[in-house]
Amino acid sequence: xxxxxxxxxxxxxxxxxxxxxxxxxxxxxxxxxxxxxxxxxxxxxxxxxxxxxxxxxxxxxxxxxxxxxxxxxxxxxxxxxxxxxxxxxxxxxxxxxxxxxxxxxxxxxxxxxxxxxxxxxxxxxxxxxxxxxxxxxxxxxxxxxxxxxxxxxxxxxxxxxxxxxxxxxxxxxxxxxxxxxxxxxxxxxxxxxxxxxxxxxxxxxxxxxxxxxxxxxxxxxxxxxxxxxxxxxxxxxxxxxxxxxxxxxxxxxxxxxxxxxxxxxxxxxxxxxxxxxxxxxxxxxxxxxxxxxxxx
Amino acid sequence: xxxxxxxxxxxxxxxxxxxxxxxxxxxxxxxxxxxxxxxxxxxxxxxxxxxxxxxxxxxxxxxxxxxxxxxxxxxxxxxxxxxxxxxxxxxxxxxxxxxxxxxxxxxxxxxxxxxxxxxxxxxxxxxxxxxxxxxxxxxxxxxxxxxxxxxxxxxxxxxxxxxxxxxxxxxxxxxxxxxxxxxxxxxxxxxxxxxxxxxxxxxxxxxxxxxxxxxxxxxxxxxxxxxxxxxxxxxxxxxxxxxxxxxxxxxxxxxxxxxxxxxxxxxxxxxxxxxxxxxxxxxxxxxxxxxxxxxxxxxxxxxxxxxxxxxxxxxxx
Numbered sequence: 001x002x003x004x005x006x007x008x009x010x011x012x013x014x015x016x017x018x019x020x021x022x023x024x025x026x027x028x029x030x031x032x033x034x035x036x037x038x039x040x041x042x043x044x045x046x047x048x049x050x051x052x053x054x055x056x057x058x059x060x061x062x063x064x065x066x067x068x069x070x071x072x073x074x075x076x077x078x079x080x081x082x083x084x085x086x087x088x089x090x091x092x093x094x095x096x097x098x099x100x101x102x103x104x105x106x107x108x109x110x111x112x113x114x115x116x117x118x119x120x121x122x123x124x125x126x127x128x129x130x131x132x133x134x135x136x137x138x139x140x141x142x143x144x145x146x147x148x149x150x151x152x153x154x155x156x157x158x159x160x161x162x163x164x165x166x167x168x169x170x171x172x173x174x175x176x177x178x179x180x181x182x183x184x185x186x187x188x189x190x191x192x193x194x195x196x197x198x199x200x201x202x203x204x205x206x207x208x209x210x211x212x213x214x215x216x217x218x219x220x221x222x223x224x225x226x227x228x229x230x231x232x233x234x235x236x237x238x239x240x241x242x243x244x245x246x247x248x249x250x251x252x253x254x255x256x257x258x259x260x261x262x263x264x265x266x267x268x269x270x271x272x273x274x275x276x277x278x279x280x281x282x283x284x285x286x287x288x289x290x291x292x293x294x295x296x
Numbered sequence: 297x298x299x300x301x302x303x304x305x306x307x308x309x310x311x312x313x314x315x316x317x318x319x320x321x322x323x324x325x326x327x328x329x330x331x332x333x334x335x336x337x338x339x340x341x342x343x344x345x346x347x348x349x350x351x352x353x354x355x356x357x358x359x360x361x362x363x364x365x366x367x368x369x370x371x372x373x374x375x376x377x378x379x380x381x382x383x384x385x386x387x388x389x390x391x392x393x394x395x396x397x398x399x400x401x402x403x404x405x406x407x408x409x410x411x412x413x414x415x416x417x418x419x420x421x422x423x424x425x426x427x428x429x430x431x432x433x434x435x436x437x438x439x440x441x442x443x444x445x446x447x448x449x450x451x452x453x454x455x456x457x458x459x460x461x462x463x464x465x466x467x468x469x470x471x472x473x474x475x476x477x478x479x480x481x482x483x484x485x486x487x488x489x490x491x492x493x494x495x496x497x498x499x500x501x502x503x504x505x506x507x508x509x510x511x512x513x514x515x516x517x518x519x520x521x522x523x524x525x526x527x528x529x530x531x532x533x534x535x536x537x538x539x540x541x542x543x544x545x546x547x548x549x550x551x552x553x554x555x556x557x558x559x560x561x562x563x564x565x566x567x568x569x570x571x572x573x574x575x576x577x578x579x580x581x582x583x584x585x586x587x588x589x590x591x592x593x594x595x596x597x598x599x600x601x602x603x604x605x606x607x608x609x610x611x612x613x
Contacts, residue, residue: 027413028413028414028415031410031413031414031418032414032415032418034410034414035410035411035413035414035418035419035421035422036418036421038407038410038422038425039418039421039422039425042422042425042426042428042429042486042489042490043425043428043429045429045437045440045441045444045486046428046429046432046440048440048443048444048451049436049439049440049443052443060449061448061449062449063449063454064454065451065454107331107332107335108332110328110329110331110332111328111329111331111332111333113328114325114326114328114329115325115329117325118324118325118328120325120326123325124612126329127612128603128607128612131602131603131606131611131612132599132603133336133340135543135595135598135599135602136340136344136592136595137546137547137568137588137591137592137595138547139547139549139568139571139572139588139591140347140568140571140588140589140591140592141340141343141344141347142572142575143347143350143571143575143581143584143585143588144342144343144344144346144347144350144585145339145343146575146576147346147350147355147360147581148342148343148346150360150363151363163338163339164339166335166339167339167340167343170332170335170336170339171336171340174332224431227433228433228434228435230434230435230550230554231549231550231553235576246433246435249435249436249439250554250558253557258442258443258446260443260446260449263439263443264439264440264443267435267436267439267440268436270433270435270436271431271432271433271436274431274432274433275428275431275432278427278430278431279427279431282427282430282431
């Protein structure tokens with residue numbers, strides 16, 4: 001259990017070795033059964049979404065549930081992507097997310113460099129501020145943001161949404177990037193400079209390559225946050241062709257009820273990029289989030 | 297500044313043409329910080345100022361069109377204080393937060409402890425499931441749960457009827473706010489468990505095994521080991537997780553808004569929903585702002601606890 005990274009499971013040996021006695025083995029069996037039960041409960045809603053997405057109409061609207069999507073069909077996905085505005089909304093989501101990620105990463109990287117590499121008056125205060133503002137509820141900020149944007153005629157425009165997304169993406173990216181830069185030992189850069197490289201050279205050849213994975217991880221997390229956002233887009237974008245995917249998902253529920261099959265297909269499609277990216281970087285970020293919190 | 301200077305002196309001695317003065321000014325921390333600071337000022341600083349000001353103004357549709365509010369002093373706040381609905385909503389939000397945070401922490405910690413005990417394969421499976429749930433966007437999660445409790449074809453009703461819990465055929469969970477909030481709690485807790493479980497598990501794996509073994513040799517029971525050894529060591533993590541959970545659950549909005557098809561009845565108002573409805577449905581932006589300000593002030597206390605713990609843990613270096 002000692003030096004493994006927090007989330008990486010320990011080798012089998014550690015658990016198996018301790019169990020020659022029957023009682024121990026029985027205990028392990030019990031724990032495993034409980035573990036599998038929790039697994040089923042946690043994963044089931046996700047499974048139900050995906051399996052509903054692949055089911056035929058009669059199998060979805062059936063009074064006794066069909067556990068497996070047999071026969072499987074792609075009709076729901078076809079219905080979802082052929083819905084009006086789907087591709088436009090995908091495009092909108094990508095534009096908003098793309099611009100937000102590039103903008104916030106650029107600004108955040110500069111700020112994070114200042115916070116990690118320099119000692120200056122007001123640094124601690126700024127860091128505290130960066131942590132604290134992440135706790136301000138978005139729902140409170142939406143009122144003044146909406147009023148300001150309507151004064152500036154930025155309502156129902158993607159540019160307005162992009163501006164508002166900076167409120168929650170930027171502080172977060174500054175905070176995480178700073179952590180990644182702090183993780184690069186100062187000695188490495190100093191060694192490069194002793195060897196005759198300029199500070200800028202050391203930055204480009206030593207710091208940048210070492211921080212690159214952190215930059216990727218942070219941009220992916222910024223991507224996820226912006227992609228998942230609902231309330232701002234919902235308030236600011238009123239015409240359907242301007243909306244983003246999370247708002248688009250609401251279009252499946254009309255007065256006549258909800259089109260569950262297509263909705264589950266649409267939900268799966270919306271979740272897919274996020275889940276994929278998340279799996280790539282989760283370990284890195286989860287570690288960064290609490291690293292040091294247990295040191296005491 | 298001092299650190300930066302000494303760094304430069306080394307480099308500049310070797311390369312006199314790369315003027316020390318120029319480098320220092322170009323890379324000055326304030327210069328690097330300035331762009332982010334300006335943007336934060338515009339997208340966070342100004343809105344925070346504006347919401348405080350709006351809460352002292354009459355700001356309805358008329359004012360929205362004229363782009364100018366009318367100063368009415370404390371009237372919005374007096375209106376709130378004398379509004380029994382506000383107190384109901386506040387109480388409901390506090391209760392909702394208490395229940396959700398407790399459930400999240402207890403279940404999350406239990407799963408973390410379970411992760412330590414199961415065999416490797418099960419641990420992999422469970423971790424993967426947690427990460428999947430963690431990654432699921434809230435908007436998607438709400439739709440999935442809405443489908444699970446659908447009155448006609450939802451799985452929940454079928455299952456409960458089959459298990460003879462009662463007759464749940466065509467049962468609508470949202471007619472009764474208590475069972476409705478039960479569903480909403482399920483969505484919130486289900487979505488929040490992974491972060492807590494994985495973080496606590498990460499913390500558990502840093503607790504020295506010798507300490508636990510020593511306690512066990514001394515004959516301590518499992519519960520006592522947890523209470524006397526593990527819990528105190530993980531206290532910093534728990535303080536952070538609890539304060540974060542309170543902050544997050546106190547402002548729950550999407551789960552209610554989407555679950556109830558963007559028009560929740562008054563029984564389902566939490567602070568964030570109430571403030572939103574007052575502003576964007578009834579167009580009383582001043583009143584909505586006052587409610588939001590109260591919400592921010594309440595959360596400020598928990599933010600303080602959180603930030604202080606982060607400083608203590610050495611995160612603010």
